[in-house]
Amino acid sequence: MSDCKKVVLLGATGSIGRSTLEVIRHAGDELELFGIGGHTRCRVLADIAREFGTRWVAIADEAACKRAREYSLFAPETTVLGGPEGTLELAT
Secondary structure (H helix, E strand, C coil): CCCCEEEEEECCCCHHHHHHHHHHHHCHHHEEEEEEEECCCHHHHHHHHHHHCCCEEEECCHHHHHHHHHCCCCCCCCEEEEHHHHHHHHHC
16 A cells, blocks of 8 residues: 555535545545545444544534534544534644
8 A cells, every 4th residue: 555645535425525435435545535524424424434444534513523422433443523623633
């Protein structure tokens, strides 16, 4: 995986995000989904993180992020960032 490109996908649960996930699925070892972000659909983000082994997630909506943490939707080794600040941190 030395030439693997790391991808951070904001808006992963939307239509463009879903299309991008298809591209990543078909890219094999060329692309790694390093981080994902979304607004409120934390269960969908959790499914994506599980499928791709993504360890960085940003949930822009604070209440949705809180629920995701309360329900332990993500693996313990996954860093879940919340709010606009979390999305900014993931993006940078």
